Amino acid sequence: MLADLALVLLDTANRVLTLLLVALGLAVTFGLMGIVNLAHGEFFLLGAYAHVALERLGLGFWWGLLLAPVFVGAAGWILEVVVIRRIQDRPLDSLVATWGVGLAIKQAVVLLFGPASHTVAPPFATTVAIAGTSYPVYRLFVMALALAATGLTILLLLRTPFGLMVRGTVADRGLAAATGLPVRRLDALAFAYGSALAGLAGAATAPLMSVDPQMGVGFLLPAFLSVLVAPASGAFGTVVGAAVVGGSESLAATVVSPVVAQLLVLAGAVLLLRLAAGRRYGRER
Amino acid sequence: MEAPLLDVRNLVKGFGGVLAVAGASLSLDRGEVLALIGPNGCGKTTLFNLVTGIERPDAGVIRFAGRDITGLPPQRIARLGIGRTFQVPGVFASASVRENLAVAAAAARRPLSEVAPMLAWAGLERWAEEPAGELPHGLQQRLELAMVVLQRPRLLLLDEPTAGWEAGESRAAAIAIRRLALQTGAAVLVVEHDLAFVRALGAEVAVMLRGRIVVRGPYGRVAADPEVRAAYLGSRA
Numbered sequence: 001m002l003a004d005l006a007l008v009l010l011d012t013a014n015r016v017l018t019l020l021l022v023a024l025g026l027a028v029t030f031g032l033m034g035i036v037n038l039a040h041g042e043f044f045l046l047g048a049y050a051h052v053a054l055e056r057l058g059l060g061f062w063w064g065l066l067l068a069p070v071f072v073g074a075a076g077w078i079l080e081v082v083v084i085r086r087i088q089d090r091p092l093d094s095l096v097a098t099w100g101v102g103l104a105i106k107q108a109v110v111l112l113f114g115p116a117s118h119t120v121a122p123p124f125a126t127t128v129a130i131a132g133t134s135y136p137v138y139r140l141f142v143m144a145l146a147l148a149a150t151g152l153t154i155l156l157l158l159r160t161p162f163g164l165m166v167r168g169t170v171a172d173r174g175l176a177a178a179t180g181l182p183v184r185r186l187d188a189l190a191f192a193y194g195s196a197l198a199g200l201a202g203a204a205t206a207p208l209m210s211v212d213p214q215m216g217v218g219f220l221l222p223a224f225l226s227v228l229v230a231p232a233s234g235a236f237g238t239v240v241g242a243a244v245v246g247g248s249e250s251l252a253a254t255v256v257s258p259v260v261a262q263l264l265v266l267a268g269a270v271l272l273l274r275l276a277a278g279r280r281y282g283r284e285r
Numbered sequence: 286m287e288a289p290l291l292d293v294r295n296l297v298k299g300f301g302g303v304l305a306v307a308g309a310s311l312s313l314d315r316g317e318v319l320a321l322i323g324p325n326g327c328g329k330t331t332l333f334n335l336v337t338g339i340e341r342p343d344a345g346v347i348r349f350a351g352r353d354i355t356g357l358p359p360q361r362i363a364r365l366g367i368g369r370t371f372q373v374p375g376v377f378a379s380a381s382v383r384e385n386l387a388v389a390a391a392a393a394r395r396p397l398s399e400v401a402p403m404l405a406w407a408g409l410e411r412w413a414e415e416p417a418g419e420l421p422h423g424l425q426q427r428l429e430l431a432m433v434v435l436q437r438p439r440l441l442l443l444d445e446p447t448a449g450w451e452a453g454e455s456r457a458a459a460i461a462i463r464r465l466a467l468q469t470g471a472a473v474l475v476v477e478h479d480l481a482f483v484r485a486l487g488a489e490v491a492v493m494l495r496g497r498i499v500v501r502g503p504y505g506r507v508a509a510d511p512e513v514r515a516a517y518l519g520s521r522a
Contacts, residue, residue, distance in 0.1 A: 161391035168377055168388040175375045178337060180363030180392040180436065 003132035008254050010130065014139050016246035017146035018205055020239060022219045023226040024146075024153055025197030027238035031227045032157075032170055033190055035084055036095050039102035040223065041216030043195045046072045047202025048211045049109050052118045061123045068203035069196040076195020080188045088187075106213050115213060122207035142204050149200060154236055156193075166190045222249065225269045245269070288351040290315045290472050291336070291440055296345035298331055305331040306342070307496030313440070318466050318473045320483045323493035324516065329476045330372065332493070333442050337369050338362040349440070363392070368438030372445050374425035378418025382409050382428055385417050386435055393436035400435070407431035434465065441465075443475040447482050459485035
């Protein structure tokens with residue numbers, strides 16, 4: 001009984017923290033910068049495939065985990081400079097454009113790696129006994145990584161000159177420019193950082209799931225919902241958002257069924273958003 | 286002969302069918318203080334917006350320290366050493382007073398260790414952790430000025446820095462601005478309606494009418510100019 005309960009709680013915590021890792025990048029690009037990037041799920045996908053590719057090149061798991069976010073961050077930087085900044089004042093256009101970029105990334109992955117799924121072996125296949133149940137150590141590592149990435153992101157945004165400048169640019173672009181902040185470079189860097197987080201999430205979770213061209217789809221909606229229902233923009237609010245969305249989804253999936261769980265999460269999100277209709281998200285202009 | 290620090294030539298800017306700035310020319314040397322006065326709508330703030338890159342001129346040239354800066358984006362102009370304040374104080378409302386100064390320092394690549402002395406200089410230590418948007422207007426103006434001064438600009442553009450102040454306070458502010466120019470070596474161009482402030486500033490005065498600088502000189506001579514008296518100063522002079 002205790003072992004069953006421990007397993008449910010661990011699985012729920014795992015779902016929440018994995019979702020947090022994916023949503024963290026969105027907290028920066030969508031929650032903070034106000035960009036609706038529908039290619040975020042594909043950046044997650046790119047992170048996983050970059051990890052696969054780097055392992056094939058013989059670099060090993062840890063180099064793959066380290067370099068995949070750098071690669072995806074660079075892709076995010078290019079997307080911001082080439083596409084996003086030209087349409088950032090037109091939300092509908094950015095929706096369509098990033099959706100198109102997402103499709104292109106997915107098809108490129110299919111062309112390069114084929115439609116079949118791939119696997120990444122975890123660096124440690126051992127389990128550890130927790131309250132009578134044995135739990136994979138790698139899952140615990142991903143949970144710790146999510147917490148560390150969240151802590152680092154909060155520190156970066158609240159305690160560094162870069163974070164100060166990004167928050168200044170988001171709060172008031174005109175004033176930020178008049179103050180001498182390099183607003184365009186900050187936009188690109190912040191978007192690249194958010195994309196790199198998606199890449200990190202993809203690379204870190206690759207050993208936990210089958211790496212296939214559809215793997216980003218299942219995370220995109222809950223990640224957006226986590227940022228939307230967050231009580232405050234930024235990384236800290238997203239922790240709460242991911243806990244609400246991921247926690248309720250995982251618990252409902254255990255108690256009822258995964259399909260009912262997704263329906264419940266969607267209905268709950270619609271209700272929450274309806275109640276909070278007056279709230280503002282993204283850039284204040 | 287050394288080129289003026291700021292050299293504005295025949296600047297033109299229209300909005301729709303209205304010419305806000307209609308061929309304005311103005312120059313300012315290093316360390317010089319100049320008051321720019323004129324009735325509402327004569328183009329003073331638009332001139333500031335053109336010099337700082339917030340608006341692009343339709344015609345004319347702006348040179349700063351000999352370099353053509355016409356049409357450059359505001360962040361590049363700010364980084365060249367032109368700082369400005371706004372009529373409605375330009376502060377990051379949701380950030381604390383200390384964070385506002387830290388953003389200004391980071392933007393100018395000044396060390397963050399300069400924030401604390403600047404808080405003291407501006408007399409804002411008591412409010413250091415308060416959100417800037419919740420400060421009274423006068424304190425927001427002080428914060429905005431501190432943010433600009435922290436960046437050590439070579440040219441300071443002040444847009445109605447004492448709007449809404451008592452007469453005694455605005456005279457003290459005029460003296461503080463003169464001292465600031467002396468201490469930092471920055472040139473200061475200040476737009477002001479308060480003539481007591483302009484007199485206390487003791488600097489040259491340029492008058493803008495219908496988008497052009499029509500006269501420039503010491504306060505007494507400008508105040509006696511018939512066109513200026515008719516158009517702007519009237520009996521208040």
